[in-house]
Amino acid sequence: MENKTMEKATDPAVEAGLERLTRDRIINTINQVLEKETGARFKTYVETCMRCGLCADACSYFLSNDRDPSYSPAAKVKQTVWEMIDKKGDVSKDFLRRAVHICHLECNVCRRCSMYCPFGIDIAYMMLMVRRICHKLEITPQYIQDTVNSHSVTLNQMWVKEDEWIDTLQWQEEDAREEFENLRIPLDKRGADLMYSVIAPEPKFQAGLIYQAAVMMHAAGMNWTMPSMPGWDNSNMAMYTGDNEISGRIARTFYEKAAELGVKRIVMGECGHAFRSIYDVGNRWVSWGMPPFEVVHALEFYHELLTQGRITIKEKYGKKVTLHDPCNVSRGRGLHDMARRVVNMICDDFVEMTPNREHNYCCGAGGGVINCGPPYKGERMVNNRVKAEQLKATGAEVLIAPCHNCHSGLEDIVHHYELGMEVKFLGDIIFETMDKKVYKGK
Amino acid sequence: MNGFIDFIMGPMVWISFLVFFGGLCWKLAAVIREIRETEPYIFTYLTLFHSLRSIGAWLIPFFPRSTRQQPIFYGISYVFHLALFAVPIFLSAHVVLVEEAFNISWPVLNDGLADLLTVVIIAALVFFGGRRIMVPEIKFLTSAKDFVLLSIVLLPFLTGFLAYHQVVAYRWMTIIHILTGEFMLIIIPFSRLAHMITAPLTRAYTGSEFGNVRHARDW
Ligand code: SF4
Ligand code: SF4
Ligand code: SF4
Numbered sequence: 182m183e184n185k186t187m188e189k190a191t192d193p194a195v196e197a198g199l200e201r202l203t204r205d206r207i208i209n210t211i212n213q214v215l216e217k218e219t220g221a222r223f224k225t226y227v228e229t230c231m232r233c234g235l236c237a238d239a240c241s242y243f244l245s246n247d248r249d250p251s252y253s254p255a256a257k258v259k260q261t262v263w264e265m266i267d268k269k270g271d272v273s274k275d276f277l278r279r280a281v282h283i284c285h286l287e288c289n290v291c292r293r294c295s296m297y298c299p300f301g302i303d304i305a306y307m308m309l310m311v312r313r314i315c316h317k318l319e320i321t322p323q324y325i326q327d328t329v330n331s332h333s334v335t336l337n338q339m340w341v342k343e344d345e346w347i348d349t350l351q352w353q354e355e356d357a358r359e360e361f362e363n364l365r366i367p368l369d370k371r372g373a374d375l376m377y378s379v380i381a382p383e384p385k386f387q388a389g390l391i392y393q394a395a396v397m398m399h400a401a402g403m404n405w406t407m408p409s410m411p412g413w414d415n416s417n418m419a420m421y422t423g424d425n426e427i428s429g430r431i432a433r434t435f436y437e438k439a440a441e442l443g444v445k446r447i448v449m450g451e452c453g454h455a456f457r458s459i460y461d462v463g464n465r466w467v468s469w470g471m472p473p474f475e476v477v478h479a480l481e482f483y484h485e486l487l488t489q490g491r492i493t494i495k496e497k498y499g500k501k502v503t504l505h506d507p508c509n510v511s512r513g514r515g516l517h518d519m520a521r522r523v524v525n526m527i528c529d530d531f532v533e534m535t536p537n538r539e540h541n542y543c544c545g546a547g548g549g550v551i552n553c554g555p556p557y558k559g560e561r562m563v564n565n566r567v568k569a570e571q572l573k574a575t576g577a578e579v580l581i582a583p584c585h586n587c588h589s590g591l592e593d594i595v596h597h598y599e600l601g602m603e604v605k606f607l608g609d610i611i612f613e614t615m616d617k618k619v620y621k622g623k
Numbered sequence: 624m625n626g627f628i629d630f631i632m633g634p635m636v637w638i639s640f641l642v643f644f645g646g647l648c649w650k651l652a653a654v655i656r657e658i659r660e661t662e663p664y665i666f667t668y669l670t671l672f673h674s675l676r677s678i679g680a681w682l683i684p685f686f687p688r689s690t691r692q693q694p695i696f697y698g699i700s701y702v703f704h705l706a707l708f709a710v711p712i713f714l715s716a717h718v719v720l721v722e723e724a725f726n727i728s729w730p731v732l733n734d735g736l737a738d739l740l741t742v743v744i745i746a747a748l749v750f751f752g753g754r755r756i757m758v759p760e761i762k763f764l765t766s767a768k769d770f771v772l773l774s775i776v777l778l779p780f781l782t783g784f785l786a787y788h789q790v791v792a793y794r795w796m797t798i799i800h801i802l803t804g805e806f807m808l809i810i811i812p813f814s815r816l817a818h819m820i821t822a823p824l825t826r827a828y829t830g831s832e833f834g835n836v837r838h839a840r841d842w
Contacts, residue, residue, distance in 0.1 A: 220661035221654045222828065229821040232769055234761035238692055243760070250763035259764055296841050297689035299681060300822045301829030461836060470667045471836075515838030539839050540688060 189282050190556045194323035199274045202318060207277070210317045211270035219310060226302045227262065230255060236304065239297035241542045242287050245566040252564075254294035254304040257283050261311045281320050284311035286557050287564070290421070290548035291508040296539065305548075312549075313423030321422045324554025328418040331381075333427050336434050337414035339381035347409050349384040353392045357399075361617070364399045366391070369442060370406035375477075376444040377407050378435070380416035380452045380585055390450065393612040400617055401491035405448075412438030415449055417458035421549030425466055432463025439474050446475035448482045451606050453509030453584035454547060461513060478510050480583050483607055484519050487526050493616045498528045500603075502610075503577035505534070505591060506541040507584035515539075520607075524581060527610050534575045542568050544582070546590020562597040565590075569598035583607045631801050639805035646812025647820050654824060669831045677830020678823055680842045687842035696754070703747035706740040710780070711804075713737070716787075741784045748777045775810055778803035 215223075237243050237253035246252050251260065261280045265272055272280075290305035298304075315321055321329075331340045341349075347368070354366040367373065377398070383390050398405050407413060412434040419428035439447050449456050456478050464472040477485075486492040504524050511517040517538040524531050536542065545565030550557075572580060572594070580595070580602045582588045588604055595602045658665050680686055690697040711717060715731040722728040732740070752773050755765040779800055786796035811817060833841035 221657035222662055222665060224657075225654060225821050225825055228815060229818045229825050231815060231818060232761070232764040232766075233696075234758065234764055235689060235693060235696070237760040238689065248760065250760040253760045253763070255764050256760070295829050295833075296687075299689070300818065300825045301677065301841055302825055303829060303832075465664065470664070512833075512839050513837050517839075 189279075189286075190560060191278060191282070192323045192554070192556045194326055195278065195281050195320050198318065198320035199278060202274060202277070202320070204271070207272060207274075207318065208270040211265050211272070211314055214310065214314045214317060215265065215270070218313065223307065223310065226307060227258075227266065229300050230258070230298075230302055231300075233299070236294040236298045236302070239294040241289075241291075241293075241545060241567045242564050245564050245568075252287060254288075254298075257288055258304060258307050262307055265314075277315075277318065277320060280311055281315050281322065284308045284315065285322055285325070285553055286550055286560065288548060289508070289543040289545065289550055291543035292512055293508070293540070293543065296512075309421075309423060312421065313425070316423040321424075322553040322557075324556075325418055325422055325549050325552040328552055329422050329424050329427055332417070332419055332431050336411035336431060337381040338416045338418055339385040339414075341381050341384055341414075343410070346384055346413065349388050350391065350407060350409075353388055353395060357392055357395055361396060361399055364395060366395050367406045368409040370404075372443045373406035374404040374444065375406075375446050375448045376439050376442055377405050377448050377450075378413055378415040378455075379450040380455050381414045382416075382585065383450065390606070390608065393608050394450070396612065396617060397486065397492060397608070397615070400615065401486050403491075406442060406444065408438045408442060410438065415447075415455040415459055416452065417455065417463060418549060418552055420458045420462050421454070421552070428458070428463060429466040432458065433467050435459065435463065436467070436473055444474075446477060447472075448477045449479060451479040451583045451585065451588075451608060453507035453513065454549075454586050457509040457513050478514065478516060478583075480510060480516050480520055480523060480607060483611060484523050487523065487611075492611065494527055494611075494614045495616045496614060498579075498610050498614050499530065500528075500578045501530045501532060501576070502528045502579040502581055502605075503532050503534050503572070503575040504537075505544065505580060505582045505584075505587055506538055507582065507587045508541065508543050508547060510584065511541060512539045517541075520583065523607060527607075527614055528581075532575050532577050534571050534577075536571075542571060544568060544584075544587040544590035545594065546586050547584075551586060551590050551593075558593065561590075562593065565594055566598075569594050569600060572600055572602065573598070577602065579603045579605055581605055581607055581610065628798065631798070631805065635801075635805055639808040643808040643811055646809075647817065650812050650817055651820055651824075654821070665828060668835055669828060670835045673831040673834030674827030676834060677841055678826050680840075681826060689842075699747050699750055702743055706744050706747075707776075710737055710740050710744065738784070738787065741780050741787075744780045745777065745784065748773050748780075772814060772816060775803075775807050775814075776816070779807055 232255060234253060234255060236255055240252060240254050242252040250256055261283055288308040290308055292305045294304045295301050328338045331338055335341065350366050350368065354364065357364045377394060379391060415435060417428055417431045419431060449459065460472055460476045502524065504520060506517045506520065545561055545568055550561060580591060582591050582604055583606060588606065592604045595604060684701050685691050709732065713732040714737050715734060718728050718731045752770060755761050755769055782796050782800035782803060785791065786793055786800050829841050833839050
């Protein structure tokens, strides 16, 4: 944790990108984005900020780095946006190297700081604008750019080919049928009540989660479907790199798939960023004020299944659990109280972490930070010490994280700080504790 | 000399107030026009209820969590902002001037209290300046401009205080007091001091995003 002067990590994509840049291109790109793609809102944020530093205490980066001033939210704006404006875009490559790092790796765009600034200035939005500039300058970190390339080619994040996707679903269905006769994972079922969608890492690495979801759907007797064609992946990394054009394509394909299937609503797996992209961001880019479908996060869906008695819990989970409120479904959708109701319905021994609900600290992985990949993992661990301290203070054995990003980020934290906790999805616990009765359809 | 004094106490007062009010209105109009032209979606998300809810929540002393984490700063800041408006508007010397000119008047602050509040304002400004030097995360954000802004607000109150107590060069103090007061009014719309009008706008938007779209609270 000493070594503050160490060069911040960077990667080949950033370096090669910087190499290619000319002064003209830098100036033109920055000014184009600042003048044409932002407006009154951005300007007002910059002009209204009183440089009072009150947002500092909101940010886990600032707190984890022993209150290093360069990590405060406003400081991130100062070191990027203010200088770009002051110099009218005429900034150096070294400046840009630092700017890429700040906007991609030192901000989870978690919006916690908006709740601490007396004026509600949206620093996350400004950091996303800086990412937009980096995207246009082609200096986006390698790993996250690769996921965007994958989106662009395959419309999913993980280069999952169409046949692989269908194979995976069929394989999960087959496996499940050994235990549950008649279980189906219905593909492209028109007019189903709901379309279930997941992020690409599920079929790629965690197919068991699809299995669990299918068992729940089966037990609850839902009329559901999954799309067999592109549009099944609800994640959207382009939203985090500022590649708005691809981000829009992803969102449009997703909604179109749901429209084609004529479903009544969309149920999303437990992923916070995917939820943000479908509920809050993608819809705006394709010009819908609010999504054209009812978009339900897994957590809301579980709540519904449990309260309607469609799923019953045989025996509550006994271990001591705590709950991480993912920014994108608590601060991003107000689901924190519902999350607690679900946890209490399925677990016996629940302990809060503090701060919690809207005030929870980000897992440190969100906003595309973890997706920037291995070169930056060490930093990520240092930058999120407060999360480790917060987790440790709960004394819980099991940490529930109803978000994929949080899950991976928290697992890293738990290992790095040797917290000895097990990280679980809500779905994992429901699956473990539910009455897996076989639903007999007519 | 008398001509000059007549000018700064006559036409210049008018000019300053015109620039002050006109400038703020222009600023507001410019923001709204720009939103209409380039970001009309902002109106889609803005709701009166959530805007007022958010602004209201932040007006209640020590209600937002951030204000409770920084009680000293916010405590001083609340009192400072109240006094900043109360003293110039309700100072008996000012009200008398208005009464002489327009024959309208309103209740005034007791002189002793006004004097005390002026000291509070000056002390608060010194505090704001001090924390810019002493607290690392604020120092990092601070530039010379911030001290200029603090001084612009400080001067009319400091000189007014000195003039009232007739410590030194009463006549000159009064002149400087008037000039700096006018200067402050003129500069407000064109500087970050315009947060008196833009802050409710940013708060309203954030409040609406949080409340209307994200169903969460922003305090
Ligand atoms: S959005 Fe979150 S991570 Fe980014 S500056 Fe604000 S508090 Fe820190
Ligand atoms: S709290 Fe708000 S006004 Fe103060 S420095 Fe941070 S962003 Fe600027
Ligand atoms: S990964 Fe989880 S905690 Fe982190 S920003 Fe996303 S939702 Fe928030």
